[in-house]
Amino acid sequence: MKIPSRIAVENAFNRVQPYVHNTPVFTSRLLNELSGAQLFFKCENFQKMGAFKMRGAINAIQQLTPSQKKAGVVTHSSGNFAQALSLAAKSLGITAYIVMPSNAPQVKKDAVIAYGGKITESLSTIKAREAKAAEIEAETGAVFIHPSNNIDVILGQGTAAIELLNLHPDLDLLSAPVGGGGLIAGTALAAKYYGTACEVIGGEPFEADDAYRSLQTGKIAYNTTTNTVADGLRTHLGNYNFPIIKELVSEIIRVEEQEIIAAMRLIWERLKIIVEPSCAVPLAAILREPEKFKNKKVGIILSGGNVDLSNLPF
Amino acid sequence: MKIPSRIAVENAFNRVQPYVHNTPVFTSRLLNELSGAQLFFKCENFQKMGAFKMRGAINAIQQLTPSQKKAGVVTHSSGNFAQALSLAAKSLGITAYIVMPSNAPQVKKDAVIAYGGKITESLSTIKAREAKAAEIEAETGAVFIHPSNNIDVILGQGTAAIELLNLHPDLDLLSAPVGGGGLIAGTALAAKYYGTACEVIGGEPFEADDAYRSLQTGKIAYNTTTNTVADGLRTHLGNYNFPIIKELVSEIIRVEEQEIIAAMRLIWERLKIIVEPSCAVPLAAILREPEKFKNKKVGIILSGGNVDLSNLPF
Known part of the structure; x- marks a missing residue:
C-alpha cells in the first residue's frame, strides 16, 4: 500500500474542519516537571460526542x-x-x-x-x-465503514494532530494510544507532512500489545488477552493502517495497568479534565521511559472522555 | 458600609489580571436543552491552584x-x-x-x-x-487576610465574572455558589458595573443555608449544621460581604444534596471537566427552579476543581 500523499492529508483536513471542534491544548507545569518534557495535551475529550472518532x-x-x-x-x-x-x-x-x-x-x-x-x-x-x-x-x-481500518477514517483521525501542529509546529514528538490503529496512523501522517522532524511514538497496554508485537515481527499480530482498563485499545491493526504505522511510527511503548491508572489520575487531578483510561496510556509511557522524552516538546492526543463515572479505577 | 465604586472594581481587575489565567468559558447544547436556558460556564477549576480563590x-x-x-x-x-x-x-x-x-x-x-x-x-x-x-x-x-470577609478579597473574586461579562456583556443572569460570601459579593459587583441589567442569583445547600436565612432576616445568620457534600460552602457571611450581597443579590436558591450530586455528575459527564461539589450548586438551582432562568443567558461561575478522587459522591 502507498502512504497517502500530502494532498490527501490536506484535503481531509479541509473536509473535516467545518464539522468538528478545534479542541483546546492544555499544559501543566507540574506534569512537565514530573516528566522532564514539555507536554502539550490535545483535548479530544472535548470533541463532539466526546472523542476524536x-x-x-x-x-x-x-x-x-x-x-x-x-x-x-x-x-x-x-x-x-x-x-x-x-x-x-x-x-x-x-x-x-x-x-x-x-x-x-x-x-x-x-x-x-x-x-x-x-x-x-x-x-x-x-x-x-x-x-x-x-x-x-x-x-x-x-x-x-470500519472504525479504524479505513483510509478515510485514518485521514480524518489525523486532523487532531494537524490542529496541534498548526499551533506548535516545532514538536519533537507526537504520542497517541494504539488500539485499532486509526488514530496512531493518522497522527503519523500529520507528523510527516505538518511536523518538522516530528517523531511518533505509540502507547499500548502490555495486556493488549498486539501492535507492539506487529511492529516487532512485521506482521499484524492479534491479542490473546485484552484484560486492560484501557477498553478502547482492545482491538487490533488492519491492512490499511499497519503499513502506515510500520513506515512512520518509530516505536510503541508498553505500559502496565497500574501505570495507566496512575497516569489517568494525574491527568484528572492536574488538568482537571475527564479522560478515558485509553487517553492516559501515552502519558504512562512517557513516565515509564522518561529518558526518551527528556527536554523534548511532546504532543499527546487525549483521545476521548466518555467514561462511566460509576465504574472508575480509583 | 458603602458599596465599592466602579473605579475600585476596575482597579482590582487590572491588578489581578497579570497574575491569573483568563479561564475558558464552556457551553453544552445538552445542558442548555435540559435547563431551557443558555448557560455559560466560567471554568475557574482551570485557574491557578485550581480555584477562583x-x-x-x-x-x-x-x-x-x-x-x-x-x-x-x-x-x-x-x-x-x-x-x-x-x-x-x-x-x-x-x-x-x-x-x-x-x-x-x-x-x-x-x-x-x-x-x-x-x-x-x-x-x-x-x-x-x-x-x-x-x-x-x-x-x-x-x-x-480573611478568606472571604475582606474587601480586597471580594474585589479579587469578582474578576472571574468580569472576564465572563467582557466576553458576554448581555448576560441576563449570573449565578455562583454561596459559602463565605466573597465570590457571590464580588460577582454581584461585577454584574453591577460590567453587566447590562444583569441579575445575580446565588445557590446554597439546604444543609448550610445561612446566607438564605441572612437575606430573609436582614441579619447575618449562622449554620447550625453543615452536613453538605459541598464542602466549600460550610462557612458563613461577614460584615464586609453581607451588605454587598443584601443590596445586589436578588435571591438565593437552596438545593438538596441529591440535586447537587446530580448536577455535579452532569457537569462531569457533559462538559468533561472536574469540578468540586460546591461548583454544581448553581446548576442544581437552575434545574430546581427552571422557570426563573427560562430562555435567559446565564453565566455560572464554576468555582474550583480540587476534588479528592478517592472520595467521590457517585
Whole structure:
C-alpha cells in the first residue's frame, strides 16, 4: 500500500474542519516537571460526542458518492465509533445503521439513539456482528465503514494532530494510544507532512500489545488477552493502517495497568479534565521511559472522555 | 458600609489580571436543552491552584504597604484559600503563614507546602485557629487576610465574572455558589458595573443555608449544621460581604444534596471537566427552579476543581 500523499492529508483536513471542534491544548507545569518534557495535551475529550472518532467518521462519509450517501452507512461497534458515525451521519443528513451486541450497556445504546443512529442488535461475537452488518449492507445498500481500518477514517483521525501542529509546529514528538490503529496512523501522517522532524511514538497496554508485537515481527499480530482498563485499545491493526504505522511510527511503548491508572489520575487531578483510561496510556509511557522524552516538546492526543463515572479505577 | 465604586472594581481587575489565567468559558447544547436556558460556564477549576480563590489572594496582597509585604500574610484555612494565599504570596515574593488544623488531610498540607506556604498547626476549633493566627500576627507583623470577609478579597473574586461579562456583556443572569460570601459579593459587583441589567442569583445547600436565612432576616445568620457534600460552602457571611450581597443579590436558591450530586455528575459527564461539589450548586438551582432562568443567558461561575478522587459522591 502507498502512504497517502500530502494532498490527501490536506484535503481531509479541509473536509473535516467545518464539522468538528478545534479542541483546546492544555499544559501543566507540574506534569512537565514530573516528566522532564514539555507536554502539550490535545483535548479530544472535548470533541463532539466526546472523542476524536468524530473526525474519521465525518471524513469517511463525505467521501461517499451521492447514491452511497442516499443509502447510508453501517458499522459494528459498541464504543465511541458507534456514536461518532451516528452523529457524523446526522450532521451530513444521512442514515447510520449501527450493529451493537444485545448485551451492550443501555447507556451506550441510548447515546447512539440520541445521535440518530439506527441500532440493530446482534450476538456479541465478532462473527455475529460482522454477519449482521453484511446483512444490512445487502438489504439497504449502506456502505460499511470500519472504525479504524479505513483510509478515510485514518485521514480524518489525523486532523487532531494537524490542529496541534498548526499551533506548535516545532514538536519533537507526537504520542497517541494504539488500539485499532486509526488514530496512531493518522497522527503519523500529520507528523510527516505538518511536523518538522516530528517523531511518533505509540502507547499500548502490555495486556493488549498486539501492535507492539506487529511492529516487532512485521506482521499484524492479534491479542490473546485484552484484560486492560484501557477498553478502547482492545482491538487490533488492519491492512490499511499497519503499513502506515510500520513506515512512520518509530516505536510503541508498553505500559502496565497500574501505570495507566496512575497516569489517568494525574491527568484528572492536574488538568482537571475527564479522560478515558485509553487517553492516559501515552502519558504512562512517557513516565515509564522518561529518558526518551527528556527536554523534548511532546504532543499527546487525549483521545476521548466518555467514561462511566460509576465504574472508575480509583 | 458603602458599596465599592466602579473605579475600585476596575482597579482590582487590572491588578489581578497579570497574575491569573483568563479561564475558558464552556457551553453544552445538552445542558442548555435540559435547563431551557443558555448557560455559560466560567471554568475557574482551570485557574491557578485550581480555584477562583487565587484572584482574591492576589488582589489583597497587592494592596499591602511595602513594610506589610515585608512582614508577610497569615490566614487560617484548611481549604482552597490556604493554597491560594500561599501561591499568591509566592508569585509576589512574600511570605505566607498558614494556620491549619493538625487533623487536616496530608494532601492539603502538601499542596500548601508545594506552593511555598509556611504551615503552623493548631487544634481544629475555629477559636484555636483564630488564636494561633493572632499569635503569628503579633510575632511576625504578618497581615491577617480573611478568606472571604475582606474587601480586597471580594474585589479579587469578582474578576472571574468580569472576564465572563467582557466576553458576554448581555448576560441576563449570573449565578455562583454561596459559602463565605466573597465570590457571590464580588460577582454581584461585577454584574453591577460590567453587566447590562444583569441579575445575580446565588445557590446554597439546604444543609448550610445561612446566607438564605441572612437575606430573609436582614441579619447575618449562622449554620447550625453543615452536613453538605459541598464542602466549600460550610462557612458563613461577614460584615464586609453581607451588605454587598443584601443590596445586589436578588435571591438565593437552596438545593438538596441529591440535586447537587446530580448536577455535579452532569457537569462531569457533559462538559468533561472536574469540578468540586460546591461548583454544581448553581446548576442544581437552575434545574430546581427552571422557570426563573427560562430562555435567559446565564453565566455560572464554576468555582474550583480540587476534588479528592478517592472520595467521590457517585
